Amino acid sequence: MTDQLAAAEYSAEPADLFVQLYDAIPDDVFEGWAATRWYAAERVRREANEIADSVLATGTFDPARTAGIVDARGDRGRFVILLGLDIALAHASPYGPYHDAPALAGVLVTYLTEGKLNGPRTTGALLPRCAFAGRPRGLRTKAEFFGVHRVPAAEWARIDHRVLPAVNDPHLNRDEPVAVGCAPVLETYDDIEIEFEERAGLTVYRLRPMDTSGIRSRVKAIIRRLDESGAQLAVMPEASLSDSLLELWKEVAFDTAARDRARRPLRFLLLGTGPIGGGDPPPNRAVLLDRWTGQELLVQDKLSGFTLDADQMRLWRLPDAPSTGSAVEYARxxxxxxxxxxxxxxxxxxxxxxxxxxxxxxRELRSAGVSHLLVPIFSKPILEFRWEQRSAERQVIELGTWVTVSNSLAVGAAIPDDEPRVPGPRYTCLVTGPKSLDRVAYQTEGQFGVARTGAELGRLPTSELPRVFPGAAYDAWFDHWHDDKR
Incomplete structure (x- = not known):
């Protein structure tokens, strides 16, 4: 009876069992050297492979066997089972290098329909990995031992996560680069409505794009140039979107779409941001569009409003800005x-x-293992080694993510070319990501692009578009995945 009760604690489903065992091992096992020593032990890896073979053959793992291993060996036993489950789950991952596990089809179906690998027996989420920290692989953190991401319930509650349906997916090849088109849209302050006013004892500011015939023509030209360039992903800047322009983008993008991906491969179109949806204050909202269907795939409201100080307002030469004090972004x-x-x-x-x-x-993005960050900004021109590059490189090192930053021309047009605080060269977009797959050094790859008009695409000195690589998980990151040359 005691053995039966112990076995009942554990799920037979591999993803749920992984969550149970992962949560049960204290973090200090990984913060010290214990897990690293276990990982290097031949017996541990051999037993993990035996467990993986069992799960791959049956799709489950006997709870009584789990209970026996844990009772006999404690945290080391949990670690062995976790490694074995991780090997098996790599075969159910859409981002992994293996696709030959019919017994785990149910796990993949759960992920595609529920947005996570684990089921209702466990809290939070277990997600397949598609990025790895862009620093040398040394003493690993708890999460870095495994090819899945455990997202605790508290973090999961702050994440609005979904898996894109196949009908909206461009089905990109993980080994081929993806061209990125970034257009400034806004050329000068004439393209933007900028307001300063007093609210609740604070000076606040609002930004929204003008809906003019010039900007509407620019939208059509941007779509045309994206198609001509072969871009597959496009990112517009902050403050370039309104409710009326959102509808225009949807109409133009859908009407000009072609089902021939070789001719017009553009599919993901981040339309910039603006006061979308109303409210007082409104959100500063970004919208990601499926170019083929016109559907909104993702919306994101700005999390942290920006406060302009007096020196910035003078440098940017913002019209009607106060000469002293600060101005707070008026957004929800x-x-x-x-x-x-x-x-x-x-x-x-x-x-x-x-x-x-x-x-x-x-914390949320690290838990979820985000592989691509799209970052629309409204700022002075992008410069090398300034806040955009430093902040982006930090995310590459910490998360292993590709970061695309897209800016307009508006602020830069107001700042004289000889302004010493904004030295050249000036850029309108930045794409940065891990320089190599092996993760053997602190190396990032920065690609700076320039556009001269609002409808041009930011191009590198070679005249090419910047590019990113799709998110994926590689066996080069996990020795236990290929111990038996799976």
Whole structure:
């Protein structure tokens, strides 16, 4: 009876069992050297492979066997089972290198329909990995031992996560680069309505794009140039979107779409941000569009409003700005981080200040294992080694994510070319990510692009578009995945 009760504690389903055992091992086992020593032990790896073979053959793992291993060996036993489950679950991951586990089809179906690998018996989420920290692989953290991400319930509650349906997915090849088109949209302050006013004892500011014939023509030209360039992903800047322009983007994108991916491969279109949906104050909202269907795939409200100080307002030469004091962004902050899984990877959007002020969202994105961050900004021109590059590189090192930053021309047009605080060269977009797959050094790859008009795409000095690679999990990161050359 005692053995039966012990076995009843454990799930037979591999994803739920992984969550149970992962949560049961104290973090200090991984913060010290115990887990590292276990990982290097030949017996541990051999037993893990035997467990993986059993799960791959049957799709489950006997709870009585789990109870016996844990009772006999404690945390080391839990670690052995976790490694074995991790090997098996790699075969059910859409981002993994293996696709030959019919017994685990149910796990994949759960992920595609419920947005997580684990079922209702466990809390939070277990997600397949598609990124790895962009630093040398040394003493691993608890999460870095495994090819799945355990998202605790508290973090999961702050994440709005979904898996993109197949009908909306571009079905990208994980080994082929993805061209990124970033257009400034806004050229000068004539393209923006900028208001300063007093609210609740504070000076606040609002930004919204003008809906003019010039900007409407620009939208059509941007779509045309994205198609001509072969871009598959597009990112517009902050403050370039309104409710009326959102409808225009949807109409133009859908009407010009072609089902021939070779001719017009653009599918993901981040339309910038703006006061979408109304309210007082309104959100500063980004919208990711499926170019083929016109559907909104992801919306993200800015999490951290930006406060302009007097020196910035003078440098930016903002019209009608106060000469002293500060001005607070008048927008309703977002409450959740939106995350979208697709063949491009695990996408999230951060809006300008959100990239620099990470305390409110970084734990959630690290737990979920985001592989791509799309970052529309409204700022002075992008410069090398400044806040955009430093903040982006930090996310590459910590998360292993690709970061795309897209800016307009508006602020830069107001700042003279000889302004010493904004030295050249000036850029309108930045794409940065891990430089190598092996993760043997602190190396990032920065690609700076320039566009001269609102309808041009930011291009590298080679005249090419920047590019990212799709999110994926590689056996180069996990020795236990290929111990038996699976």
């Amino acid at each position: 902050p977002g409450r959740k981080v939106s995350v979208l899984d697709s063949s491009l990877g695990r996408l999230a959007v951060l809006i300008c200040e959100d990239l620099a002020r990470s305390v409110d969202w970084e």
